[in-house]
Ligand code: UDP
């Protein structure tokens with residue numbers, strides 16, 4: 001089990017006890033890796049106490065907040081199991097689904113992802129944004145990224161190894177897992193509300209995730225810039241013909257500044273937009289070229305553990 005946690009003091013103990021009873025019921029050997037994504041509250045201490053009580057628990061503590069995608073990547077990198085399940089810390093991913101996931105894995109599926117049948121627990125805005133995002137993403141990329149999923153999924157070791165071989169920094173984990181291929185299956189579930197605490201995904205962070213997903217899985221926006229340029233060039237050609245015709249054929253002298261003004265504004269807008277799109281991709285390229293590690297680990301628990309990752 002891999003569980004990224006960021007300021008989850010309100011839920012983490014409840015999560016662990018519910019998860020443990022489910023895992024005991026599944027009847028396989030297991031480990032639970034909590035990745036503390038630089039929490040500022042007492043999450044780290046609580047995780048430390050879990051390590052002391054439960055031999056199955058391991059903790060990877062980041063030196064600061066690196067974000068959800070980095071945290072799940074770190075957890076997956078540390079996991080040693082034949083299958084890895086990533087789950088949110090706030091009980092919005094019901095641990096009870098895990099036994100069903102394992103069943104499907106036994107039947108030969110290599111990825112089992114939990115898919116929300118409804119988004120009743122989300123706000124109306126988030127629902128709309130999610131619908132638009134998944135529509136847009138599926139049009140912009142050839143990779144079949146399943147809609148309405150989070151990171152709650154079971155992955156076979158083969159998938160895990162393929163995932164870990166992807167060094168990119170701009171990570172959209174659920175898209176990358178979809179990209180690996182293999183036999184994937186959806187497990188529908190009703191997503192409950194957060195058990196306690198606040199969401200760690202304010203709207204702006206959600207939008208950033210959406211943009212990085214599009215940048216990671218599509219170059220269509222770059223082509224969009226070219227298309228916009230072509231369309232605006234065509235439109236201005238029409239404008240030029242119109243202006244020449246009215247001057248030469250119809251002998252109308254145009255005061256003209258309004259049309260010039262409009263054309264300049266329009267072209268300026270298109271150029272800035274195109275530059276902006278290119279800039280986004282260059283920014284991502286810059287991040288990749290720097291080649292920094294995805295995250296920095298401050299500590300690992302239990303302390304005597306062999307440190308190899
Ligand atoms: N999370 C994280 N780092 C962050 C933000 C979130 O590790 O910077 C974790 C968080 O602790 C939780 C999971 O990612 O386990 C999903 O976050 P949350 O439940 O706040 O998102 P929501 O369900 O509201 O989309």
Ligand code: MG
Pocket residue numbers: 088090092194199
């Ligand atoms: Mg949540």
